[in-house]
């Protein structure tokens with residue numbers, strides 16, 4: 168199987184910066200700005216689970232690794248004071264473009280999601296983090312930074328690729344979708360794929376286990392309040408399509424977490 172070169176945190180970020188700039192130039196998925204009609208009721212588009220409600224009004228809200236002219240302008244239109252972080256300058260230029268068109272105030276910052284050192288401790292009430300932790304080998308440094316910049320009792324809403332989906336074959340064999348990639352593949356980029364909607368071509372992606380996705384979030388100082396698996400399944404879909412594959416393997420998980428007032432409050436004390 169074709170494995171890209173292993174790489175550290177900084178090399179992965181640099182590789183993916185170039186890859187995402189390219190995806191923007193090629194107008195690929197996740198680089199398309201919000202549509203005009205979505206601005207009529209932005210929270211209907213953004214908050215299907217109703218996890219946020221009125222909390223966004225006037226909130227200091229960070230859209231993390233969320234460039235592309237979609238989340239940041241919509242949250243700004245919903246009344247939040249928005250900062251958007253992304254590694255890709257091209258993605259951020261889409262946010263500035265939409266903000267100018269819609270007369271919205273948005274602050275854009277180009278950095279890797281594991282280095283938020285330009286922000287003060289407890290700077291944000293809400294952090295919104297679309298799918299992107301898969302683009303770094305290590306997830307713990309990201310959670311540490313998010314915990315630092317989120318105020319006590321603030322909200323952290325994130326979405327991630329599920330590990331089983333990153334392990335499973337793109338197309339089914341006669342036995343169905345098969346697990347091709349090991350679960351324990353520490354800091355090893357996933358094999359390159361082509362023509363699959365569950366991966367982004369040209370990027371380096373990494374599998375994070377459940378103990379890393381959820382356990383490390385708790386250990387960083389968050390408590391999980393809710394968790395959903397956005398459903399893309401359609402058992403009638405043509406074999407091998409994203410919807411057919413999603414009938415067997417859920418592609419994403421969405422997590423609602425709240426910052427503990429003190430990380431120590433998150434430790435579990437077992438009786439001796």
Ligand SMILES: C[S@@+](CC[C@H](N)C(=O)[O-])C[C@H]1O[C@@H](n2cnc3c(N)ncnc32)[C@H](O)[C@@H]1O
Pocket residue numbers: 180183184187197198231232233234235236237238252253254255258278279280281297298299302303
């Ligand atoms: C799937 S897109 C999410 C945002 C997109 N607007 C959407 O609609 O879902 C993933 C984003 O993560 C960004 N990204 C990848 N690696 C990153 C890193 N190390 N730090 C910050 N952003 C990163 C990419 O540039 C891209 O904008």
